[in-house]
Amino acid sequence: MxxxxxxxxxxxxxxxxxxxxxxxxxxxxxxxxxxxxxxxxxxxxxxxxxxxxxxxxxxxxxxxxxxxxxxxxxxxxxxxxxxxxxxxxxxxxxxxxxxxxxxxxxxxxxxxxxxxxxxxxxxxxxxxxxxxLQTAPQRVAQYLLDNCQDCMGTVSIRLPFQKSLLAGKLGLAPEALSRAFSSLRRAGVTVRGRMIQINDVNALKQI
The missing domain is CATH 2.60.120.10 (Jelly Rolls)
Known part of the structure; x- marks a missing residue:
């Protein structure tokens, strides 16, 4: 338009x-x-x-x-x-x-x-x-990075929709999304409902 x-x-x-x-x-x-x-x-x-x-x-x-x-x-x-x-x-x-x-x-x-x-x-x-080309954790990491551009250090993101929709958006089964979030814990990603905390954006970029 x-x-x-x-x-x-x-x-x-x-x-x-x-x-x-x-x-x-x-x-x-x-x-x-x-x-x-x-x-x-x-x-x-x-x-x-x-x-x-x-x-x-x-x-x-x-x-x-x-x-x-x-x-x-x-x-x-x-x-x-x-x-x-x-x-x-x-x-x-x-x-x-x-x-x-x-x-x-x-x-x-x-x-x-x-x-x-x-x-x-x-x-x-x-x-x-x-x-x-990307593993499930890499797809999730890229989505998070796309939504915290120009951010440094610790960042909190609230998903705009339920995690089941995020799974669909990323082409993942819900259980695959859960496993991906679990694997991202070592990069400092914590999930509580729709709230996601990233302790170190630079660490997430290395996934």
């Missing part, structure tokens, strides 16, 4: 419908006919898939400002995953077909869509690389 001119921004906002969902509400299910894409305004939305046995695999945790299902603007007629409110959320919903038509008329909207899809592709590639 920030890349759009005033006229295009106004036309996009005319297509937006703001909705509220409560914790665990399902926004859509994999395989359903796709009519909309979404932007999170507040709260968190969990994207996941199910296998035949009912096991769940988190794909992404979307927070404020994140969009999802936007890839369907380019191709696809059905949703490729499930979307669930991880907590009470407010989202903006956009009609896929109307945005497609608008992108044909407004060049800056088409360009913004391409930039959005490119950014998501890069972040997905980074996620895949991290999954293959």
């Amino acid at each position: 920030s890349a759009l001119g005033p006229g295009s921004l106004a036309r996009m906002m005319e297509l937006a419908t703001v909705l509220n969902f409560e914790t665990k509400d399902i926004l859509f299910r994999e395989g359903e006919q796709a009519e909309y894409f979404y932007c999170v305004l507040s709260g968190y939305v969990r994207l996941y898939r199910l296998n035949r046995d009912g096991r769940e695999a988190d794909i992404r945790i979307c927070g404020s400002g994140d969009t999802f299902a936007e890839s369907l603007l380019a191709m696809g007629e059905s949703y490729h995953y499930n979307a669930q409110a991880a907590e009470n959320v407010t989202i903006a919903r956009f009609d896929l077909q109307k945005v497609r038509l608008l992108a044909e008329q407004e060049r800056d909207i088409a360009r913004a869509i391409i930039q959005c899809l490119s950014s998501y592709l890069r972040s997905t590639m980074d996620c895949i690389a991290n999954d293959r």
